Amino acid sequence: MDVAPGVGGPPVAPPRDAVLQINPLPENSGLGAIGEISMNTRGVWKQALRQLIECRTDVLHVDLSRVRFVDVAGVTDLAVTAQRLPQGQRIVLHRPPAQLPRILEMFWPGLAGIEVAS
Secondary structure, three states, X not given: OEOOXXXXXXOEOOOOOXXXXXXXXXXXOEEEEEEEEOHHHHHHHHHHHHHHOOOOOOEXXXXXXXXXXXXXXXXXXXXXXXXXXXXXXEXXXXXXXXXXXXXXXXXXXXXXXXXXXX
């Protein structure tokens, strides 16, 4: 548990009720995520990304329009997945939370395997 710097209160634990639901996209090769991508849902997220790259199409769609939050570790998992894609294959992110493109640009500028669609 962490205590905020300069605050003399009790430790603050991260929320444990975080939920991430993954659904296949009916019209595309890909998945849709609902909830949040964080420490508490990382296992579900990593499993979804492993299944995503098993699709053998050039464009893999990930609808993040219903994701409230994604942490740096979740973006890292996404970037690492994109780096492992075969030549010519890419992940298209649909309406991700605002912090996701900023984190990608900060740590993985110009990553060829990911395209952000609004």
